[in-house]
Amino acid sequence: MVAAVVAHACEAAPAECCGILLGSEPRIVESVRARNLSDAVNRFLIDPRDHIAARREARTRNLQVVGFYHSHPHSGPTPSVTDIAEVTYDGCLYLIVSLVSEPAVRLFRMNREGPGELPLTVGSLLG
Numbered sequence: 001m002v003a004a005v006v007a008h009a010c011e012a013a014p015a016e017c018c019g020i021l022l023g024s025e026p027r028i029v030e031s032v033r034a035r036n037l038s039d040a041v042n043r044f045l046i047d048p049r050d051h052i053a054a055r056r057e058a059r060t061r062n063l064q065v066v067g068f069y070h071s072h073p074h075s076g077p078t079p080s081v082t083d084i085a086e087v088t089y090d091g092c093l094y095l096i097v098s099l100v101s102e103p104a105v106r107l108f109r110m111n112r113e114g115p116g117e118l119p120l121t122v123g124s125l126l127g
């Protein structure tokens with residue numbers, strides 16, 4: 001899953017990529033690529049059609065949309081001020097890939113009080 005997200009980030013650079021994480025809390029089972037509708041280089045906006053399709057796909061496989069991933073081609077793998085302000089919904093997971101030097105990946109739960117980092121070894125995350 002992480003390898004697929006990093007590959008997407010590298011392909012999309014220098015633009016941000018984004019996608020949807022399917023799983024069953026707290027496990028992330030799979031990542032699904034989504035179109036980034038944002039024109040700005042430092043933000044992402046998941047195409048709602050991709051979000052809806054991912055929800056449908058998750059339901060047929062007894063999974064849920066547990067969160068979202070996106071890349072930071074020019075900054076570190078932590079939520080930006082914009083990410084925090086525009087969080088998709090309270091409590092969802094954000095996986096962020098930085099491409100500043102070596103690809104680096106970190107996982108956060110986006111709470112109302114602010115992002116809380118989670119270990120990348122949660123469940124089968126690395127599978």
Ligand SMILES: [Zn+2]
Binds near residue numbers: 096
């Ligand atoms: Zn971001």
